[in-house]
Structures are given as structure tokens and as C-alpha cells.
Amino acid sequence: MIPSPDDALCAALTRATCRALEQAEIFLPPDVVRALEAARDRETSGIARGEIENILSNIRMAESLRVPICQDTGVPVIYLTLPPGIPFSGRLYDAVAEGVRLATRTIPLRPNVVDPLTRKNTGDNTGPGMPAVHVRHGERFTVTALPKGAGAENMSRVAMMLPTDTGSVARFVAETMLIAGGKPCPPVVLGVGIGGTFDGAAAAAKEALLDPIDTMTEYERGLLDAVNDLCIGPMGLGGKTTALAVRVKGAGCHTASLPVAVNVQCWACRRATVEVEW
Amino acid sequence: MTRIDLSTPLSHEVLMLRAGDHVTLSGTVYTARDEAHLRMREEGIPFDPHGAAIYHCGPVIHEGRIIAAGPTTSARMNALSGFLLEQGVRALIGKGGMSRQVADQMKGRAVYLAFTGGCAALAASRMTLRRVFFEDLGMAEAVYEIDLDHLPLVVGIDAAGNDLFEGVNRNAQARFKKRFSLSREAVP
Numbered sequence: 001m002i003p004s005p006d007d008a009l010c011a012a013l014t015r016a017t018c019r020a021l022e023q024a025e026i027f028l029p030p031d032v033v034r035a036l037e038a039a040r041d042r043e044t045s046g047i048a049r050g051e052i053e054n055i056l057s058n059i060r061m062a063e064s065l066r067v068p069i070c071q072d073t074g075v076p077v078i079y080l081t082l083p084p085g086i087p088f089s090g091r092l093y094d095a096v097a098e099g100v101r102l103a104t105r106t107i108p109l110r111p112n113v114v115d116p117l118t119r120k121n122t123g124d125n126t127g128p129g130m131p132a133v134h135v136r137h138g139e140r141f142t143v144t145a146l147p148k149g150a151g152a153e154n155m156s157r158v159a160m161m162l163p164t165d166t167g168s169v170a171r172f173v174a175e176t177m178l179i180a181g182g183k184p185c186p187p188v189v190l191g192v193g194i195g196g197t198f199d200g201a202a203a204a205a206k207e208a209l210l211d212p213i214d215t216m217t218e219y220e221r222g223l224l225d226a227v228n229d230l231c232i233g234p235m236g237l238g239g240k241t242t243a244l245a246v247r248v249k250g251a252g253c254h255t256a257s258l259p260v261a262v263n264v265q266c267w268a269c270r271r272a273t274v275e276v277e278w
Numbered sequence: 279m280t281r282i283d284l285s286t287p288l289s290h291e292v293l294m295l296r297a298g299d300h301v302t303l304s305g306t307v308y309t310a311r312d313e314a315h316l317r318m319r320e321e322g323i324p325f326d327p328h329g330a331a332i333y334h335c336g337p338v339i340h341e342g343r344i345i346a347a348g349p350t351t352s353a354r355m356n357a358l359s360g361f362l363l364e365q366g367v368r369a370l371i372g373k374g375g376m377s378r379q380v381a382d383q384m385k386g387r388a389v390y391l392a393f394t395g396g397c398a399a400l401a402a403s404r405m406t407l408r409r410v411f412f413e414d415l416g417m418a419e420a421v422y423e424i425d426l427d428h429l430p431l432v433v434g435i436d437a438a439g440n441d442l443f444e445g446v447n448r449n450a451q452a453r454f455k456k457r458f459s460l461s462r463e464a465v466p
Contacts, residue, residue, distance in 0.1 A: 050300060050432065054397050054430060068398060071346035110338045181374070183351050229453055231450060231453060235374070237432060237443070266395065
């Protein structure tokens with residue numbers, strides 16, 4: 001008989017979830033900080049430089065005060081990696097949710113999760129389907145937190161494009177930022193999902209945001225160039241840096257389909273991975 | 279970079295500001311988001327609006343302290359800001375800019391000040407919480423009276439109706455059209 005996850009394992013997962021959220025909310029990953037510093041040095045307008053200076057001093061302030069980088073502490077998006085030997089069960093989801101509640105109380109986080117129609121706040125950042133938990137197999141037992149704020153999430157888009165129109169992916173990606181303007185707090189990072197199904201493209205776009213932004217393929221650089229050519233700039237006040245990076249994740253798709261999703265991420269590209277120790 | 283230091287209550291000095299100026303703001307600000315605007319429009323403004331500054335923000339408050347307080351998207355308040363300006367509010371602070379209608383309503387009396395989105399820790403480090411109104415609206419939507427110490431801002435829309443965001447958006451539209459009207463035709 002396959003054993004179910006025991007109490008010690010669940011408690012460890014709860015603690016690790018809380019730690020991953022804390023790490024993500026307070027400390028921006030080094031590749032993102034380096035990209036922001038490079039963007040500041042590249043900008044020539046005083047307004048654009050000033051905006052990125054504010055961002056960099058905010059990052060330092062959050063670190064030294066041990067407070068969240070942004071007051072929109074987001075909704076919890078969690079990726080679990082299970083190595084062989086860790087039994088998969090519903091208790092894992094409960095343990096992650098408990099970690100979210102713990103993080104909400106202790107960091108603290110703003111309670112953002114509400115019922116979609118009554119808009120009643122649950123008060124602890126959990127609810128039906130929240131946290132969003134994605135489980136996959138891997139070498140190590142890890143939990144990754146990607147807290148997602150609303151300003152950038154709200155500007156994200158999915159399109160079922162013509163399968164003959166692969167050349168227009170860049171147009172759709174750039175158009176997404178043209179519509180968004182300064183609203184998603186640029187300079188943004190764009191996760192682009194290409195292929196799969198309607199929902200799969202969106203999930204891939206979000207997963208692409210977990211990838212480091214200091215390496216890009218030639219295709220991704222082409223998309224980045226199309227976005228930065230809009231000159232929307234930091235905070236929509238004009239400048240060279242509308243996006244810091246574009247990362248793409250692809251999947252096979254139906255011969256009659258071309259699903260494309262763009263998940264917009266503000267400059268606070270928060271992500272952290274913690275190993276579950278038990 | 280020269281900065282103009284402003285403090286509340288604001289008066290005619292805001293009329294001299296030009297879009298693109300760097301300023302700092304000290305004194306009192308009141309936070310307000312969507313729900314607070316609706317409540318104030320229905321029940322009245324719970325503070326003296328003359329020369330006041332409104333901050334589009336839903337902060338994280340913990341044990342009476344401001345933990346994080348960056349700006350929220352101002353455009354959501356586009357249709358809800360006229361009554362504040364009519365009653366003497368001199369500055370709206372937020373991120374992302376506001377509509378032409380609001381820019382017109384601000385002409386000759388008020389400015390829009392842009393604060394860098396997401397800079398919640400930086401903002402909180404320059405703030406002291408004084409009191410709260412409409413607490414029943416919840417942490418994000420309540421109105422907080424806050425003391426500010428030199429918050430760094432950019433004039434996004436001046437009192438003559440010049441709008442930095444509008445200019446950037448127009449330029450982006452033109453550049454998009456130029457780049458992609460050609461590529462579209464190249465696709466069979």
C-alpha cells in the first residue's frame with residue numbers, strides 16, 4: 001500500500017511554502033535586479049532614469065526593512081516539484097494552503113483573494129482554487145512561489161491565431177503592451193505561451209515567468225525588440241525600456257490551431273524556490 | 279535633476295508646475311480607491327478637501343503601521359474624480375495616468391502626480407499613519423490620513439492639460455502602426 005504524506009511532511013511543506021512566499025515578496029531575484037540596473041544605465045531621459053532609480057531604491061528599502069517589495073502582494077501561484085518517493089495526495093494541497101495562511105499572517109501579506117462575484121474577501125489569501133497549485137515531477141522536493149499582482153495580470157491576453165499567421169506573434173505581443181501602456185508597471189517581463197491548447201498556452205505563459213531573464217533566445221530577443229520599439233518606457237512615461245525580457249514556452253498544438261498567450265509581469269518579477277526539508 | 283518641494287495644503291503653486299517636472303510632496307495625503315470614491319461621493323468627504331492631495335493607494339497596514347503603500351492604477355478612478363476636484367482637491371497621485379476628461383477637469387486647478395508603481399517600501403519609509411476613515415471598507419479600500427515626508431513624484435498631467443502619458447501613448451500607436459502595417463502585408 002502506498003503511504004499517504006505524513007504529518008511531518010505536511011508541516012515541512014507548510015513551512016517551506018511560507019518561506020518561499022516570504023523570500024519572493026521581500027527579495028527580488030538577482031537576475032531581475034541586474035536587468036533593472038542595466039536598464040537605468042541605458043536610459044537617457046531624466047524621467048525614465050528617475051523611475052528606475054525609485055524602483056532600485058525601493059528594492060533596497062524592502063530588503064533592509066524586511067517588508068514586501070510592493071503593497072500588491074498578489075495571489076499565490078505555487079509550483080510543487082515531487083521527487084520519486086513523495087506520495088501525491090490532496091493533503092499536499094492543504095499543506096500549501098496552510099503555508100499561504102501562515103505567510104499572510106506573518107510577513108504580513110495583503111488579503112487579496114475574494115469570491116469572483118460577491119467580491120467577499122476570504123481574509124487569508126486562500127479560497128476555492130486558491131492558492132493555484134501546479135504539481136510536477138522532479139529530482140528534488142521543492143516549492144516555488146510566484147506571487148502575482150493584479151495590475152500586470154489584468155493586461156494579459158490570449159488569442160487563438162490563424163495557424164498560417166506565425167509571423168504575427170510579434171504583432172500580438174507588441175499589441176498587448178500597446179494596449180497596456182503604463183498600467184502594468186513597466187519595465188515588464190513578458191511570459192509568452194505558444195501552442196498547446198487555449199488554457200495550456202496561458203499556463204505556459206505563466207510558467208515562462210519562472211525562467212531567468214539574463215538569457216534569451218534570438219526569437220525572444222526579436223519579440224523584446226518589437227515591444228521596446230514602442231518607447232512606452234518605465235511607468236508609461238516614455239523611454240527605451242518597456243520590457244526587461246520576453247521568455248517563451250512552447251507546446252505542440254492542433255494543426256488547425258495557434259494559441260498564443262501573453263502573461264504580463266510588472267518589474268517586480270517575484271519568484272523564489274525553497275527545498276522542502278523534512 | 280532639480281526637484282521642486284511641495285507641501286500641503288496645496289494652493290496656486292500647482293498651477294506653475296509643468297508635465298515632466300520632478301517634485302517632492304510633504305504634508306498630509308488621503309488614500310482612496312474605487313470604493314472610497316463611491317462612498318465619498320454619496321456620503322461626503324470626511325476631511326477638508328481644500329488644497330488636499332488624494333493618493334490612489336490600498337496600503338498594507340499592520341498594527342497601526344504602514345508596511346507597504348505603493349500607488350494603484352489611477353485610470354479606475356477616471357469617472358469618479360470630478361467631485362473631488364470641484365471641492366478643491368489640488369493633486370491626484372497614482373500610477374499610469376488618467377483620462378482626457380480628468381485632465382480637462384484639472385485645468386486651472388489641479389495636477390496629476392505620478393509615483394513609481396510598485397515602490398511600496400520606498401513610499402512606506404516616507405509615511406506616518408495618522409487616522410483612518412471608512413474602516414468598514416476593508417484594509418485596501420479604507421481612507422487613510424497619512425503624513426508624507428518628501429515623496430518623489432513626477433508631474434504627469436499639469437494644470438494646463440499637458441499629459442505626459444497621452445504623448446507617450448500617441449507615439450507608441452504611431453510606432454506600432456509603422457512597424458506592423460508592413461509586416462502584416464508580408465504575411466500571405
